[in-house]
Amino acid sequence: MAQKRVLMKGNEVIAEAAIRAGCRNYFGYPITPQTEVMHYMAKKMVQVGGNFVQAESEVAAINMVYGAAAAGFRVMTSSSSPGISLKQEGISYIAGAELPAVVVNIVRAGPGLGGIQPAQGDYFQATKGGGHGDYRNIVIAPASVQELYELVVEAFNLADKYRMTCMIIGDGTLGQMMEPVAFRDEEPVETIEKPWAACGRKGDSFHHTVTSIYIDPDVLEKKNLELQDKYKIVEANEVRYEAINMEDAEIVITAFSTCSRISRNVIRQAAELGIKVGMIRPITLWPFPYKAIAEAADMPSVKAFLDVELNAGQMIEDVRLGANGKKPVYFHGRLGGNLPMQKEILDKIVAIHEGKITEGGNF
Amino acid sequence: MIRLFNQTYFTVASVFRIDYNTLIYFTHYVRFIVLRRFIVAKGKVTFNENLCKGCGLCVAACPKKILELDKTRLNSKGYHPATSVNPDECIGCAFCATQCPDVVITVERF
Amino acid sequence: MAVVFEPTKGLTDKPFHYCPGCCHGIIHRLVAETLVANDALETAVGVASVGCTYNSYEYIACDMVQAAHGRAPAVATGIKRNLKDSFVFTYQGDGDLASIGTAEIVHAAARSENITVIFVNNAVYGMTSGQMAPTTLVGQVTTTSPWGRDPSYQGYPINVSEFLSNLAGAAYIERVCVTDFKNIQNAKRAIQKAYNVQKNKLGFSLVEVLSTCPTNWGKEPLAAMDWLKENMEKQYPLGCYKGADITFDAEGNYVSGAIPATANNCVNVGEVKK
Numbered sequence: 001m002a003q004k005r006v007l008m009k010g011n012e013v014i015a016e017a018a019i020r021a022g023c024r025n026y027f028g029y030p031i032t033p034q035t036e037v038m039h040y041m042a043k044k045m046v047q048v049g050g051n052f053v054q055a056e057s058e059v060a061a062i063n064m065v066y067g068a069a070a071a072g073f074r075v076m077t078s079s080s081s082p083g084i085s086l087k088q089e090g091i092s093y094i095a096g097a098e099l100p101a102v103v104v105n106i107v108r109a110g111p112g113l114g115g116i117q118p119a120q121g122d123y124f125q126a127t128k129g130g131g132h133g134d135y136r137n138i139v140i141a142p143a144s145v146q147e148l149y150e151l152v153v154e155a156f157n158l159a160d161k162y163r164m165t166c167m168i169i170g171d172g173t174l175g176q177m178m179e180p181v182a183f184r185d186e187e188p189v190e191t192i193e194k195p196w197a198a199c200g201r202k203g204d205s206f207h208h209t210v211t212s213i214y215i216d217p218d219v220l221e222k223k224n225l226e227l228q229d230k231y232k233i234v235e236a237n238e239v240r241y242e243a244i245n246m247e248d249a250e251i252v253i254t255a256f257s258t259c260s261r262i263s264r265n266v267i268r269q270a271a272e273l274g275i276k277v278g279m280i281r282p283i284t285l286w287p288f289p290y291k292a293i294a295e296a297a298d299m300p301s302v303k304a305f306l307d308v309e310l311n312a313g314q315m316i317e318d319v320r321l322g323a324n325g326k327k328p329v330y331f332h333g334r335l336g337g338n339l340p341m342q343k344e345i346l347d348k349i350v351a352i353h354e355g356k357i358t359e360g361g362n363f
Numbered sequence: 364m365i366r367l368f369n370q371t372y373f374t375v376a377s378v379f380r381i382d383y384n385t386l387i388y389f390t391h392y393v394r395f396i397v398l399r400r401f402i403v404a405k406g407k408v409t410f411n412e413n414l415c416k417g418c419g420l421c422v423a424a425c426p427k428k429i430l431e432l433d434k435t436r437l438n439s440k441g442y443h444p445a446t447s448v449n450p451d452e453c454i455g456c457a458f459c460a461t462q463c464p465d466v467v468i469t470v471e472r473f
Numbered sequence: 474m475a476v477v478f479e480p481t482k483g484l485t486d487k488p489f490h491y492c493p494g495c496c497h498g499i500i501h502r503l504v505a506e507t508l509v510a511n512d513a514l515e516t517a518v519g520v521a522s523v524g525c526t527y528n529s530y531e532y533i534a535c536d537m538v539q540a541a542h543g544r545a546p547a548v549a550t551g552i553k554r555n556l557k558d559s560f561v562f563t564y565q566g567d568g569d570l571a572s573i574g575t576a577e578i579v580h581a582a583a584r585s586e587n588i589t590v591i592f593v594n595n596a597v598y599g600m601t602s603g604q605m606a607p608t609t610l611v612g613q614v615t616t617t618s619p620w621g622r623d624p625s626y627q628g629y630p631i632n633v634s635e636f637l638s639n640l641a642g643a644a645y646i647e648r649v650c651v652t653d654f655k656n657i658q659n660a661k662r663a664i665q666k667a668y669n670v671q672k673n674k675l676g677f678s679l680v681e682v683l684s685t686c687p688t689n690w691g692k693e694p695l696a697a698m699d700w701l702k703e704n705m706e707k708q709y710p711l712g713c714y715k716g717a718d719i720t721f722d723a724e725g726n727y728v729s730g731a732i733p734a735t736a737n738n739c740v741n742v743g744e745v746k747k
Binding site: 024025027051055057058060061062063066067068069070071073075082089090093095175198199200201202203207208209210211212213215349 | 515528531545554555579
Binding site: 384395398403407411414416417418419420423424436442455457458460462463464465466468469471472 | 475476477478479481483488489491492493494495496497498499502575653654657658693694695698710745
């Protein structure tokens with residue numbers, strides 16, 4: 001299959017991937033550092049005959065997403081941390097109404113207005129449910145522009161298949177960087193029937209209603225249990241991660257997205273110092289690869305984990321859950337939009353190798 | 364048509380030496396008060412009683428004032444249901460049904 | 474014997490949960506009758522909002538989507554942009570539309586979304602038990618204006634129809650009420666006109682229906698109707714605020730009248746923008 005390779009910016013690839021996946025609805029609002037997604041859509045989405053609306057707010061945008069999804073159409077919105085906070089109510093409604101949607105978060109430093117430089121401080125919000133109620137989103141963390149393309153296309157299929165939100169977690173680095181992307185001639189788009197959609201009765205004996213309110217506690221409990229059953233199926237089938245250099249690894253780095261890229265080089269440098277370092281890179285942050293972490297914790301060669309994140313320690317809690325106390329989990333993080341230098345991580349690896357770091361606290 | 368009627372009334376009035384206006388009045392009396400049952404449209408209202416919430420809007424809306432809330436009994440919701448107390452006077456205008464917020468009333472007309 | 478009035482197919486069999494004398498029942502029925510009269514029951518999609526009518530999707534027999542508080546116009550935008558030939562409408566109360574939903578209604582009108590908004594204004598929050606609304610009258614007693622709405626710390630009511638009529642994207646805006654037969658027939662005419670505006674892709678339409686709230690006004694249904702006539706109609710005069718001169722022929726096709734220059738979302742813009 002002949003593949004076109006194009007040098008493209010991450011944010012633009014997200015938009016291009018959505019259109020290639022058959023998405024013909026984009027509703028967004030400008031916010032740094034993801035506005036290029038919207039600029040690209042303002043032109044391309046209109047040119048392909050789709051619907052483009054610059055909404056009055058991120059709140060309005062997520063509700064337009066809800067509407068288009070309720071009517072049975074593929075739809076996407078994108079924003080950055082403060083805007084994603086605004087969308088939380090809408091995302092909870094989408095989960096309750098069991099609608100498919102793709103939401104892209106190009107994370108910036110917080111809390112509050114924060115900064116515009118890259119961060120990973122929305123991990124809790126994305127994976128533990130930033131909105132109210134018992135629900136989950138599928139959360140995917142690409143680590144390259146090529147992965148942005150492939151995983152955004154996949155996100156639409158997953159969203160339609162499981163009738164839930166698929167959230168893409170990027171950050172300013174990924175959104176702004178330019179890398180070569182190999183586009184497929186044809187996308188693996190799965191068309192899924194949506195008999196539940198509210199798009200006109202069309203002769204059905206009962207009208208279709210899309211709602212998330214069930215006043216009777218017994219009914220609502222039953223609905224919730226159905227959601228939980230669905231999430232169990234997703235957990236059983238959709239975990240994705242990458243294991244790098246894990247054979248005989250002494251120290252296992254856990255990192256996602258941008259931090260995993262930085263850590264790849266550290267693995268090489270540590271090898272030159274004679275320290276065997278491996279990495280488990282979660283691609284789905286939810287469902288989280290607990291099993292892979294547990295297996296690594298069971299490996300006799302593994303001495304410790306080092307979790308590297310652009311936050312004050314969020315994914316580390318899931319790593320600790322997976323390790324289940326079998327091996328210590330240490331942490332290296334940067335905040336405010338700063339990225340760790342490779343040397344910082346390497347120094348921590350050396351310190352762990354020499355037994356100079358003990359458990360306790362994130363910093 | 365009207366000119367023909369007027370011409371007829373005028374002729375009859377002059378032939379029988381009756382005042383024209385009195386003749387008109389008398390004819391209308393016969394038509395609208397005595398014979399009205401057979402000339403003015405008559406209607407019939409049916410109440411789906413257990414939907415009624417006793418709000419009384421239909422009672423006020425009826426131009427013939429033939430509806431009342433039946434204070435002697437309660438429907439399954441516990442309200443005094445509306446009912447027609449003088450069905451012969453119903454003209455089938457459907458003001459009651461149009462005003463009813465609970466789609467209780469069906470209206471038929473002859 | 475001919476049936477001149479019977480329950481409409483546009484409503485389901487479920488009995489309304491609304492309070493005795495509440496105008497929602499009348500207004501739901503008018504919307505339902507309009508859907509049936511225009512053969513739109515199989516294709517229309519309505520958006521229920523949050524308030525007393527949160528479950529209007531159980532009563533109106535076309536496809537319905539329940540929206541978050543205030544966001545119905547945005548949800549309707551997402552639907553209508555994809556179903557350009559289906560009648561898409563929202564049904565909102567005054568808290569939903571004029572308080573939390575102010576941005577959404579203004580921008581849906583400004584973008585001239587080809588949707589119809591049924592705005593039920595009863596000057597109070599119903600479902601949550603009687604709080605002050607953006608449309609509460611000065612001096613009106615509510616659970617959060619216990620001495621009557623005091624402008625010195627609680628501001629003034631918002632006249633939604635007048636306010637939205639200033640937007641170039643609004644095609645048809647009319648305020649009606651349902652206090653008696655004549656007004657109900659007029660309200661139905663307005664809803665039918667809004668339907669025609671949408672069908673002919675003329676832009677955004679809104680019908681504001683003044684309504685009573687007997688329970689939270691603390692009045693019997695008939696007394697509530699009188700209060701509406703004496704007080705609400707002074708603050709919210711009935712009439713057409715935009716698009717009065719829009720006319721349709723007997724088949725409902727647009728004949729004449731001032732409309733926004735382009736009904737935005739009913740043209741495939743992609744064909745012209747390369």
